[in-house]
Amino acid sequence: xxxxxxxxxxxxxxxESAKGDDIYKALLKEAEAHGVAEDxxxxxxxxxxxxEKGPIVKVLPEQAFYVEVVPEDAxxxxxxxxxxxxxxxxxxxxPEKGAKGDAFDIENIEFYQKQxxxxxxxxxxxxxxxxxxxxxxxxxxxxxxxxFEMTPEDIIEELKISGLRxxxxxxxxxxxxxxxxxxxxxxxxxxxxxxxxGDPGAYMDRxxxxxxxxxxLEAMIIAGICVGADYGAIYIRAEYPLxxxxxxxxxxxxxxxxxxxxxILGSGFNFDIEVRLGAGAFVCGEETxxxxxIEGKRxxxxxxxxxxxxxxxxxxxxxxxxxxxxxNVPVIITKGGKWFSQIGTEKSKGTxxxxxxxxxxxxxxxxxxxxxxxxxxxxxxxxxxxxxxxFKAVQTGGPSGGVITEEFLDTPIDFDNLISIGSMxxxxxxxxxxxxxxxxxxxxxxxxxxxxxxxxKCAPCRIGTKKLYEYLDRFTKxxxxxxxxxxxxxxxxxxxxxxxxxxxxxxxxxxxxTLKYFPEEYRQHIExxxxxxxxxxxxxxxxxxxxxxxxxxxxxxKCPVNCIEGERKKPHIIDQDRCIKCGACYDGCxxxxxxxx
Amino acid sequence: MAKMTLEELRKLRxxxxxxxxxxxxxxxxxxxxxxxxxxxxxxxxxxxLDSFLDTIKSNNLTDVVVKQxxxxxxxxxxxxxxxxxxxxxxxxYGNVDAAVAKEIVEKHIMHKKMVENHIQDKPxxxxxx
Ligand SMILES: Cc1cc2nc3c(=O)[nH]c(=O)nc-3n(C[C@H](O)[C@H](O)[C@H](O)COP(=O)(O)O)c2cc1C
Ligand code: SF4
Ligand code: SF4
Ligand code: FES
Ligand code: FES
Numbered sequence: 001x002x003x004x005x006x007x008x009x010x011x012x013x014x015x016e017s018a019k020g021d022d023i024y025k026a027l028l029k030e031a032e033a034h035g036v037a038e039d040x041x042x043x044x045x046x047x048x049x050x051x052e053k054g055p056i057v058k059v060l061p062e063q064a065f066y067v068e069v070v071p072e073d074a075x076x077x078x079x080x081x082x083x084x085x086x087x088x089x090x091x092x093x094x095p096e097k098g099a100k101g102d103a104f105d106i107e108n109i110e111f112y113q114k115q116x117x118x119x120x121x122x123x124x125x126x127x128x129x130x131x132x133x134x135x136x137x138x139x140x141x142x143x144x145x146x147x148f149e150m151t152p153e154d155i156i157e158e159l160k161i162s163g164l165r166x167x168x169x170x171x172x173x174x175x176x177x178x179x180x181x182x183x184x185x186x187x188x189x190x191x192x193x194x195x196x197x198g199d200p201g202a203y204m205d206r207x208x209x210x211x212x213x214x215x216x217l218e219a220m221i222i223a224g225i226c227v228g229a230d231y232g233a234i235y236i237r238a239e240y241p242l243x244x245x246x247x248x249x250x251x252x253x254x255x256x257x258x259x260x261x262x263x264i265l266g267s268g269f270n271f272d273i274e275v276r277l278g279a280g281a282f283v284c285g286e287e288t289x290x291x292x293x294i295e296g297k298r299x300x301x302x303x304x305x306x307x308x309x310x311x312x313x314x315x316x317x318x319x320x321x322x323x324x325x326x327x328n329v330p331v332i333i334t335k336g337g338k339w340f341s342q343i344g345t346e347k348s349k350g351t352x353x354x355x356x357x358x359x360x361x362x363x364x365x366x367x368x369x370x371x372x373x374x375x376x377x378x379x380x381x382x383x384x385x386x387x388x389x390x391f392k393a394v395q396t397g398g399p400s401g402g403v404i405t406e407e408f409l410d411t412p413i414d415f416d417n418l419i420s421i422g423s424m425x426x427x428x429x430x431x432x433x434x435x436x437x438x439x440x441x442x443x444x445x446x447x448x449x450x451x452x453x454x455x456x457k458c459a460p461c462r463i464g465t466k467k468l469y470e471y472l473d474r475f476t477k478x479x480x481x482x483x484x485x486x487x488x489x490x491x492x493x494x495x496x497x498x499x500x501x502x503x504x505x506x507x508x509x510x511x512x513x514t515l516k517y518f519p520e521e522y523r524q525h526i527e528x529x530x531x532x533x534x535x536x537x538x539x540x541x542x543x544x545x546x547x548x549x550x551x552x553x554x555x556x557x558k559c560p561v562n563c564i565e566g567e568r569k570k571p572h573i574i575d576q577d578r579c580i581k582c583g584a585c586y587d588g589c590x591x592x593x594x595x596x597x
Numbered sequence: 598m599a600k601m602t603l604e605e606l607r608k609l610r611x612x613x614x615x616x617x618x619x620x621x622x623x624x625x626x627x628x629x630x631x632x633x634x635x636x637x638x639x640x641x642x643x644x645x646l647d648s649f650l651d652t653i654k655s656n657n658l659t660d661v662v663v664k665q666x667x668x669x670x671x672x673x674x675x676x677x678x679x680x681x682x683x684x685x686x687x688x689x690y691g692n693v694d695a696a697v698a699k700e701i702v703e704k705h706i707m708h709k710k711m712v713e714n715h716i717q718d719k720p721x722x723x724x725x726x
Contacts, residue, residue, distance in 0.1 A: 365672065
């Protein structure tokens with residue numbers, strides 16, 4: 001007989017440790033006892049991401065969603081839900097107040113509602129290599145509308161109502177940028193898509209292009225219609241071969257269908273797009289450097305104004321937008337700016353895609369309405385910190401951003417709030433840190449990145465990043481002075497004011513932000529010569545506690561530099577001068593006889 | 598296909614839409630949709646894909662379509678695969694290596710039994726309509 005029901009028991013680590021396995025066994029036993037073992041399949045799943053309310057048991061196709069289940073509930077679940085097809089109300093998850101929808105539906109659980117997919121609407125749903133599947137999901141409907149029903153002014157107006165701001169970092173209103181370009185008189189105009197994505201830890205643009213390339217093409221054509229451009233370029237780093245391949249495929253298909261090229265859909269409008277490969281330098285993501293790079297010059301920024309919208313590629317008006325910004329446009333046109341403006345906060349509309357990485361349980365791409373709090377992203381969607389460690393901070397905005405500490409976890413995230421707490425939206429990389437991460441070490445990582453990526457054109461950035469890096473490096477070696485902190489602030493502030501482009505203007509942000517929120521950790525490194533996260537090798541000491549050491553010799557055998565001495569069955573000693581702090585002895589000792597301080 | 602007119606695009610959209618709906622509602626076909634974003638591929642999605650194709654072939658299954666898609670957002674459980682079998686709930690499997698892929702075909706598709714310990718949840722139930 002065919003299976004009628006499926007019971008999914010969460011087998012994730014959190015639920016498993018809360019008796020998930022006993023529940024599973026109890027369910028099997030009860031199914032047997034009620035004679036329904038053949039009708040139902042009971043399976044263990046991975047984490048549902050809702051560990052807070054675990055253990056979770058889901059019954060399909062009834063869509064029962066039971067939370068905080070205990071093994072004793074098994075009997076009722078089988079007797080009621082499986083045998084009689086009734087929901088056990090007592091166990092059923094109660095939606096939080098104000099939850100949408102009256103009938104209970106798993107999709108209506110607020111927890112799952114915290115994500116809202118606009119940019120990623122087609123990612124993971126359609127075949128990115130099939131234009132037909134894109135068309136089936138209302139693809140190119142916005143293009144239709146813009147070609148045949150709307151004037152360029154209408155398009156601008158719709159974008160203005162939507163409140164869409166650029167997702168490349170600075171949050172500049174998209175309608176304003178398009179309007180500048182539109183108003184300039186010129187024979188030739190361009191549309192450029194910035195797919196450089198140089199931020200460490202960020203990959204949302206790549207994923208969007210890989211999962212839904214047509215949405216970006218469609219938006220670029222619309223931008224062309226709006227400003228009067230007939231040529232577009234996608235600047236993408238060569239390290240993204242799959243995204244490039246899928247873009248090429250999508251462009252070929254669009255050309256075959258007459259959606260790209262001359263006389264689009266018989267409207268008389270011409271527009272074509274080309275992919276331009278970048279070599280993967282961070283500074284080439286800066287718009288003026290990017291345009292220089294497309295022109296075949298070295299990717300170095302030039303002062304603004306004039307802005308690219310007025311004088312860009314080959315000196316012509318150029319609309320340049322980020323991938324995610326573009327991916328929002330078709331939906332805004334088909335569903336209306338008003339619809340879009342209802343999502344998000346007062347000054348930041350719509351959603352933002354974040355690449356959630358670091359010490360988080362569920363790393364991945366997360367798209368949430370603006371105004372969602374960091375706590376919701378890290379703990380509800382991300383499932384919290386891996387391995388039961390303590391949350392320390394989240395780094396947002398990459399090398400241009402800063403850290404957000406525990407006290408700001410409940411701040412609604414949008415462009416302005418992030419700046420007010422000393423960080424930045426940036427492109428959307430979000431790196432979660434736990435107690436094992438050293439704040440100086442993390443800051444040093446970003447500065448090292450900026451030292452390498454600075455184009456060197458202007459002194460504040462070239463010298464400033466290097467100086468800041470050197471200070472941080474000395475702190476990790478226990479050679480810092482407290483006066484250094486003031487000097488670092490001065491250098492940072494000078495860089496902000498005097499650097500030519502955004503790289504240098506923001507490179508000091510990680511320093512300034514961590515100095516502000518973790519002064520104690522800086523002080524410990526400098527004055528006490530201590531790294532509480534035990535990351536800075538030069539400040540860590542491995543020692544053997546004589547009372548606990550039984551002389552098993554394991555540590556001595558594990559030590560790669562043979563710096564542990566001692567007789568069998570007698571306490572061992574580490575020669576501190578030769579120790580390279582690899583930690584092998586610590587990991588190897590079964591008697592907890594080795595301490596790290 | 599030759600260049601389209603507006604009319605033809607609209608026709609294509611409505612026929613594709615009903616095609617997609619029919620697929621979901623009547624579900625005559627079995628679908629295996631493999632997440633083939635960079636992170637999926639890095640985690641071994643190609644191996645899983647090959648294993649799906651091999652197992653389908655060696656069992657002479659003809660009504661199974663293997664497709665690819667982009668990032669499902671569940672990068673921590675890559676390779677991720679969505680399996681749609683008529684009469685069964687749509688299931689997303691995570692950490693699908695070649696062996697699990699084989700198991701999915703032999704158990705889930707051929708015997709309508711879900712595979713233990715690899716079921717994941719959708720990242721968002723509210724992908725816009
Ligand atoms: C050093 C530096 C790197 C940048 N990298 C990127 C990038 O990788 N992708 C991007 O879209 N914008 C990047 N930007 C921002 C762009 O200069 C520009 O503001 C953006 O592409 C405009 O698009 P938007 O209005 O859609 O945000 C960078 C800026 C600076 C200063
Ligand atoms: S700020 Fe840095 S990256 Fe920007 S122009 Fe100056 S040296 Fe180059
Ligand atoms: S930390 Fe490494 S080098 Fe130092 S004593 Fe232990 S095993 Fe030897
Ligand atoms: S472990 Fe069960 S929901 Fe996370
Ligand atoms: S790219 Fe695979 S789920 Fe993110």
